Structures are given as structure tokens and as C-alpha cells.
Amino acid sequence: MKALHVITGLGVGGAEQQLRLLLRHLPVDCDVVTLTHPGAVADGLAADGVAVTHLGMAGNRDLAALPRLARLVRSGRYDLVHTHLYRACLYGRLAARLAGVRAVVATEHSLGDSQMEGRPLTRGVRALYLAGERLGRATVAVSPTVAARLTRWGVPASRVEVVPNGIDLARFRFDPAARERTRQRLGLPPGAFVVGGIGRLAAGKRFDVLVRALARLPEDHWLVLVGGGPEENVLRRTAHDARVADRVLFTGERPGLPDGGPGPDLPSLVSAMDLLASPSPEEAFGLAVVEGLAAGLPVLFASCPAVEDLPPQAAPGARRVTGGPDAFARAVAEARARGPRPREAPEAARHYDITRSAARLTEVYTAVVEGRPLPSAAGRPPTAPVTPASPASHTSPAPSPSPSSSLSPSSSLSPSLPPSPSPQGVSSS
Incomplete structure (x- = not known):
């Protein structure tokens, strides 16, 4: 599978660094397009061997960027387009549709009750977001809280999948x-x-x-x-x-x-x-x-x-x-x-191992590309962590489960994910 990630910018931020970490663990051939500001995270992605393209978008209303992005999607022959952050979600979904790619996923990284990425949630922001959402097949929420906000907005629950952010447990030990x-x-x-x-x-x-x-x-x-x-x-x-x-x-x-x-x-x-x-x-x-x-x-x-x-x-x-x-x-x-x-590290930290997030997102990609219901809508439990396509040096072997965990292996930590394995190597946000 070949995927293109479209993100608003690649300066140092939570969504940007989460993307870099995730790409180290996805068993998918991924490229990245940044609409603006190819900053420190762009340098990091390039060091990881990821192809990064700067679209050079001048501002929110730079409509000339849309056909350029559509040409990139078309020429790359991507199976799937994954968008991140508000502006990239709007332009990326539309560009994918213009390029003939129907398998489109968007991650909602920062939807609050009253703001999104620091901008107030006006009627206009919400209406534009929902109009763009219809051009995709799945919206990923980084927490059940965000998933609930999306459905309250009017995004169909069958199109929302929770894939939590992940962390590098080994690095933060x-x-x-x-x-x-x-x-x-x-x-x-x-x-x-x-x-x-x-x-x-x-x-x-x-x-x-x-x-x-x-x-x-x-x-x-x-x-x-x-x-x-x-x-x-x-x-x-x-x-x-x-x-x-x-x-x-x-x-x-x-x-x-x-x-x-x-x-x-x-x-x-x-x-x-x-x-x-x-x-x-x-x-x-x-x-x-x-x-x-x-x-x-x-x-x-x-x-x-x-x-x-x-x-x-x-x-x-x-x-x-x-x-x-x-x-x-x-x-x-x-x-x-x-x-x-x-x-x-308590169980809550081990629950958010990046390998579990990568496994969950891989299931979402497969469902979207094959036109099947999303994993949660299909009632299927997520699979075990997957082996990344990136070089083995990015990961560390997982230790055995901690016997002192306060939660039993059969307990449920969240509506969308099973209890986690013990720490495994990943990276920071």
C-alpha cells in the first residue's frame, strides 16, 4: 500500500511530531506533503528517509495550491491520502477527490469543545469542516472524547474511528x-x-x-x-x-x-x-x-x-x-x-504504545482501501502490533508484560482498544 500524508505545516508541534513517530511504525510506503512551513519536523522526516514535498501555499485562500496538490496525488499513484490539521483536511480531501483517489482518511488531532487548533468554533468553521468531511471515508479521532465531539457535530459514527496518539515508552523510561x-x-x-x-x-x-x-x-x-x-x-x-x-x-x-x-x-x-x-x-x-x-x-x-x-x-x-x-x-x-x-510507568502510559496505534491505523487503512466498514463499526477487535516497514533500527524489542500491572490482561481500558502490552520502543512528541 502507498499513502500520501498531507499536513498543514511541519514546525515543532504535537500533530507534526506524532506524524513522524507514526511513520516509523506503519507497514506502509508513505510520502508527506506540507502545505506550508517545512520546519524542524520536515528535517526529521527527511532524516528518517521519508520523501517530503513543500507545496509553498501562500495562505488559507491560496486556491492555486489545490491543482498543484491534485497533480501530486495523481502523479504519485497513491492508494490512500491521509490528511492532518484543518487546512490540510480541507485542501487534501478535495485534491484527492480531484485526483480520483476515494480512499481518504483524516485525523482530528485537536478538536476541543470551543476551539480547533486555537481558532474559535464558529458556525462557518464547523460548516466548512463537515462539508470537507463528506469527501473522505474515515475520520480518525485521537481519543474517545474527540470521537464524541465529532459525532455531536454531525459526523456519522460509522465514519469515526479512535486511534489514540502513541508514545515511545522505551525512550521516556x-x-x-x-x-x-x-x-x-x-x-x-x-x-x-x-x-x-x-x-x-x-x-x-x-x-x-x-x-x-x-x-x-x-x-x-x-x-x-x-x-x-x-x-x-x-x-x-x-x-x-x-x-x-x-x-x-x-x-x-x-x-x-x-x-x-x-x-x-x-x-x-x-x-x-x-x-x-x-x-x-x-x-x-x-x-x-x-x-x-x-x-x-x-x-x-x-x-x-x-x-x-x-x-x-x-x-x-x-x-x-x-x-x-x-x-x-x-x-x-x-x-x-x-x-x-x-x-x-503506570498502565495508562503502557496503554499508549505507538505500535498499538500503528496497528489500529493499518486496520483503518485496509478497511478504507477495500471499501469495508471500519474496524469498530464491523465489531472486530484490533489486531496485535504490526512490524513496521521502516528500518528495524527505529524500534526496540518489547519486554515481557509487567507482573505488577494494576489491570489484568483481560480487562478493558477503553471503548476502542484492548489492554496494552508492556513498553515498546517508539518516539516523542
Whole structure:
């Protein structure tokens, strides 16, 4: 099978990095087209051996991009087109139809109750989305919560399939040596209690809540924000005004050191943390929270369908926090007072192994190409993880299932997926 992935941009973001990780594990020959901004993730895909084409789209209304995209689809002789993010879903579905490809899948990465990718959910946005959706055969939701939102919008349930985001469990496993090395390189004082936040520095992520919470905590608490975005300067001013600027570290999109040297990667940064906090009030999945859990961290979140859609015992170290800086400061203080715990991944993290997501998506592709009902509509359980078509160096062998898991092998963790295997090698978001 040959597939073309169409995405709005390839800067550093959750959907973009999830695409790169997924392509390492799909047993499908895949190319990628980015409508705009071939950034760091495009470089990473190229390093992985994936062909990436930049369409050079000038803006949302650059209609001249449509025939160019249709020609790419037609000349590539693709069996299937898979679109990601709002603009790419609109243009990609239509281009596929113009090119004669009927097997079209779209992933909904970031549909909230009131916004999609940061844009308000107006009637116009919804109407245009639903009009484009009819040109495809399946819409993938990254969580049951997003699937429910789609069906409330009017997308037929028979066309919606849940394929959760996945993580690299092996990479995020807690590494005590990396923890000490990273804390030293970042200049963190001995004994500092480090609260971490991961994600795009955008207003909707509400990292200002963590900055203000830090001002309510003792001076041995530090905040490390991993990511870049338009709100970085605002957050720096907030930290300055709250008199905590000397205890807030910004790593940027590509974590580096003050001297310009290469910095630690994301798993090393997570190992260096003592707690992960996600104050974003409206998430479609909550990948950063799952990454924190994979490293054995206690996590605090305002919204995380990835955890909320599972039984509470699947993530005993996760806690939902409602409220602003005061509530998060209290929750951090309470978590620290409970003392350190063994840094082991709970069942919730193991549930989201990327190989399971790849296996599920492969089933969706097969059903769409063959014109059959989607796996959940057909009432079939998903298959076991598949062997990727990409080089074997991308994966690691899976250890045996953990005997200490709080859920039995026959238990059900979600409406769409069976309980997970133990950790397996994959990559970060």
C-alpha cells in the first residue's frame, strides 16, 4: 500500500511530531506533503528517509495550491491520502477527490469543545469542516472524547474511528544518569524541586498559570518550560513581574544550552523533572501528560482525555486540578509532601504504545482501501502490533508484560482498544 500524508505545516508541534513517530511504525510506503512551513519536523522526516514535498501555499485562500496538490496525488499513484490539521483536511480531501483517489482518511488531532487548533468554533468553521468531511471515508479521532465531539457535530459514527496518539515508552523510561546530567547542564541547584511544562507556548496552553503558581511556592521550586511559541515573551514578562524569572527556564523548541551547545533531548528533560503539570483547559488528547507518566512522574492536569478516558487505577499518579495558580500551587505542594515514588510507568502510559496505534491505523487503512466498514463499526477487535516497514533500527524489542500491572490482561481500558502490552520502543512528541 502507498499513502500520501498531507499536513498543514511541519514546525515543532504535537500533530507534526506524532506524524513522524507514526511513520516509523506503519507497514506502509508513505510520502508527506506540507502545505506550508517545512520546519524542524520536515528535517526529521527527511532524516528518517521519508520523501517530503513543500507545496509553498501562500495562505488559507491560496486556491492555486489545490491543482498543484491534485497533480501530486495523481502523479504519485497513491492508494490512500491521509490528511492532518484543518487546512490540510480541507485542501487534501478535495485534491484527492480531484485526483480520483476515494480512499481518504483524516485525523482530528485537536478538536476541543470551543476551539480547533486555537481558532474559535464558529458556525462557518464547523460548516466548512463537515462539508470537507463528506469527501473522505474515515475520520480518525485521537481519543474517545474527540470521537464524541465529532459525532455531536454531525459526523456519522460509522465514519469515526479512535486511534489514540502513541508514545515511545522505551525512550521516556526514567534514566537517573540522564536526570543528574541534565539538571547539572541546565544549572539547576541541588535539591531543587522541578515542575515541568511541555507544549507550544501559546495562550490556550495557559502556562502563565504555572508561572504564577511558582510565585506561591518556596524558592527551591523551579519551572522548566519545554517548547517555543508566540507567548514566550509574554511568559517571560509574567515571570519577571511575579519575581520568579530566575527560577523559570525556557528550553525552546530545540532544547539548547546558554552557550549555544546542543541541549538534552525531551526524555532527558522529563527525567530531570520531579512533577509534570499541564494547565491547558481544553485538550484533545494530552500527550505531554502521557509522556510524563511514561517517565514515572506525578502529573497534574486541567484537561487530559488520554487519562480521563481510562479507569482511575490506570494512572494513580495523575490528578486533575480545577482552578488557577492557587489551585496548582496547592497541588504541587501536596505532591511534594507525599514524597518521591518509584519512577515506573503506570498502565495508562503502557496503554499508549505507538505500535498499538500503528496497528489500529493499518486496520483503518485496509478497511478504507477495500471499501469495508471500519474496524469498530464491523465489531472486530484490533489486531496485535504490526512490524513496521521502516528500518528495524527505529524500534526496540518489547519486554515481557509487567507482573505488577494494576489491570489484568483481560480487562478493558477503553471503548476502542484492548489492554496494552508492556513498553515498546517508539518516539516523542
